[in-house]
Amino acid sequence: MNGIDIGTGAIRAGTSVLYASLGELIAERAGVVNLGTEGCMLGGALGAFAVTVWSGNPWLGALAGGISGSVLALIHAFLVITRKANALASGLTVMFFAIGLTSFLGRGFVNKQIHGFEPISIPLLSKIPFLGPLLFQHDGLTYLSMLLVPTLWFLLFKTRLGVILRATGEREEVVYTYGFSPKWIRYGAVMAGGFLTGIGGAQLSTAYTHTWVENMTQGKGIVAVALVIFAAWKPARAMLGAYLFGGAQALQLVVQQQGYEISPFLLFMTPYVITLLALFLVARKQRSQMPEGLSKVFNGAGGG
Amino acid sequence: MSILLPVERRMGKPKWEVMLAPALVVLAPLLAFALFLLASGVNPITLYGTMLKSTFGDWYGFGEVVIKATPFILTALAASLPAKAGMINVGGEGQLAIGALAVTAVGVYLLPSVPGWIGVPILVLVGALGGALWASVAAIGKVKGKMNETITTLLLNYIAYFTIGFFVHSLLKDPASFNWPFSKELAGQLRLLTFSSASRVHVGIGIALILAAIVWFLITQTRLGFRIRVVGGNVLAAKRAGLKDTKIQFWVLIAAGAIAGIAGMIEITGIEGRLRPTTGMNYGYLGFLASWMAWNHPLWLIATSFIIGMISVAGNSLEMNSGLPASSVQILMALVLFAILAVGRRKQA
Secondary structure (H helix, E strand, O other), X not given: OOHHHHHHHHHXXXXXXXXXXXXXXXXXXXXXXXXXXXXXXXXXXXXXXXXXXXXXXXXXXXXXXXXXXXXXXXXXXXXXXXXXXXXXXXXXXXXXXXXXXXXXXXXXXXXXXXOOOOOEEOOOHHHOOOHHHHHOEEOHHHHHHHXXXXXXXXXXXXXXXXXXXXXXXXXXXHHHHOOOOHHHHHHHHHHHHHHHHHHHHHHHHHHHOOOOOOOOOOOHHHHHHHHHHHOOOOHHHHHHHHHHHHHHHHHHHHHHHOOOOOOHHHHHHHHHHHHHHHHHHHHXXXXXXXXXXXXXXXXXXXXX | OHHHOOOOHHHHOOHHHHHHHHHHHHHHHHHHHHHHHHHOOOOHHHHHHHHHHHHHOOHHHHHHHHHHHHHHHHHHHHHHHHHHOOOOOOOHHHHHHHHHHHHHHHHHHOOOOOOHXXXXXXXXXXXHHHHHHHHHHHHHHHHHOOOOHHHHHHHHHHXXXXXXXXXXXXOOEOOOOOXXXXXXXXXXXXXXXXXXXXXXXXXXXXXXXXXXXXXHHHHHHOHHHHHHHHHHHOHHHHHHOOOOHHHHHHHHHHHHHHHHHHHHHHHHHHHHOOOOOOOOOOHHHHXXXXXXXXXXXXXXXXXXXXXXXXXXXXXXHHHHHHOOOOOHHHHHHHXXXXXXXXXXXXXXX
């Protein structure tokens, strides 16, 4: 085992979290926290798996995963935006709902075999020493996520749409004054976020593991929400955070393969502990960069 | 608290909506779930009948509801108390688990021959300490790092889950368990007393009700409770009034952890007798739901905990009678909460 293997493993394990973080990032930039990320991921994982089983086409599966994530996010959007429910409570309920729903609907899919996404070596590029095996021997969804990071950065910070989206999260009055509806922008952002999160779940079931297991996200959606804070609501830093989490997971596999006598449970918890530590180290500083619209939720004034 | 909040436009909603809201909150989820049941080929009317019969049909069934409701009341309090201070504690899950872990470790290895009247109170304290310790991580993060407690407590739940797994597979594992992951059993005198032989109901429900009454009294009748509500209502106003808001939030989270830890103690000494990897799993989340269903009111949540306890017990019969997996009950619970969130905050209790 060497650095390249751990690096490749970090990317493989971190991609699902990356999608979810980017999805959450879009929603939060528009001023809506969605703790239902965990549920959207689970929904995406099952939706993608089911459609891949039926159609044999993992791309169709990933699309279905995205749609599943969007539908679950729509519930959250309706409760928070239209009914003005507490965002954290609503997100948790979506999470809880999705755990129940997916374990119910997913019963028949346990132990099913699929032909999911397989790694594709990109000609020429994959021959570059070190970088080749690290970056250019992944599955389609992973490449897509790598392209998504700069795309999302461009959309958010260099386009009119991005300005409107960010303004919705910061000062909705301004958006309103300019003749846009903050409400529908938020709906759009939450559902687009749910779509990406759903694809994150799809990556988990159709590319990373090729299986469906009840509650298989194991808190990765929550980690994604934490990583958005770590990332200071910036796509590239979300990528860093996701690969950090993925790296801890990859390291855990390496340690197990090497036959060290460490309890697997201690290894399982490491990525979560690292996420918590990363959050602690940056949280104080990051608050100044938090979209204004979120501070109400995060300061607890919206609780009770 | 309502005085401190900005007046909402929804104050003026039509009278029929106000009247219908509570009925709607109960009926809409049951109807939606009935459609779901029909789609899975189960007759909802028969099933709701069976659910009622299995929970209120006889004393044993009702006793099971009481047993289930007990930890929910406590984990609901662990969500309700911080909610009064404007915080969302979803960590009841992990706090309960670590409380249960501490109680098992101390009970099995330090107190195996201590008489029950000394041992049980010690274990209550140990459970409370375990839960408080786990909550303190989130509390310190909140105060020192300004970390949002919802996210930290959620992450801590997963860490707690793996911590329990670690201990039941290694240090606490019963050597006579044939490799099944569970701890040694607690000595008989440390188990909670049961009231009669007709059901498994034990004194834990008394502890839960007393704690609910204490929290209610603290919140509504004391100066400290008033301060907590001010912090929860408007942090800015609290600061201007010279209240140490972070200090109050810190100790409220610790207290919530202690209450959830006691739920872990009751689960071990009252029901399970030993620690398993699944001890108290989902109890924290279900308590959270119970608390939100009751608009975080420390006494109303007793009623909603009973409802969730009933749905949980009925869930087991659901599995046996209709072939639906127990997880389908989670769907019903989530539907109930969706309805509550959609109807909106009726009052700021």
